[in-house]
Amino acid sequence: MILYQSIGVEHEKRTFSQDFKLNAANLVLKQGYTYREAQEATGVSNGALRNWVGQIQKEQQGETPVGARAITAEQQKVQALEKRIKRLELEKEILKKATALLMTDGNQFSR
Numbered sequence: 001m002i003l004y005q006s007i008g009v010e011h012e013k014r015t016f017s018q019d020f021k022l023n024a025a026n027l028v029l030k031q032g033y034t035y036r037e038a039q040e041a042t043g044v045s046n047g048a049l050r051n052w053v054g055q056i057q058k059e060q061q062g063e064t065p066v067g068a069r070a071i072t073a074e075q076q077k078v079q080a081l082e083k084r085i086k087r088l089e090l091e092k093e094i095l096k097k098a099t100a101l102l103m104t105d106g107n108q109f110s111r
Helices: 018-029 035-042 046-060 073-110
Strands: 002-006 009-013
Antiparallel strands (some): 002 009
């Protein structure tokens, strides 16, 4: 765990799984808990809980989070596909450059 210092007191930075975040947010979104009740039930801060709820609401509207890991399964798939597309585009660009290089080298030898 990562430690950080705040006003002379060390704190542990806790990390939570995507499933935990989804379940905690669903206490508010689907089970009618207030933020305070959900916070007490899960032991997470009010700010973290509000962030997760907000992120899930955006994801459910089809918005893919930028700079953060998706919480919902659908947006996790979207992020994985976007990552794959980016890699394929990079590979395509490399192949284009390699082909151009081979073509110029081939022309030098055919003369």
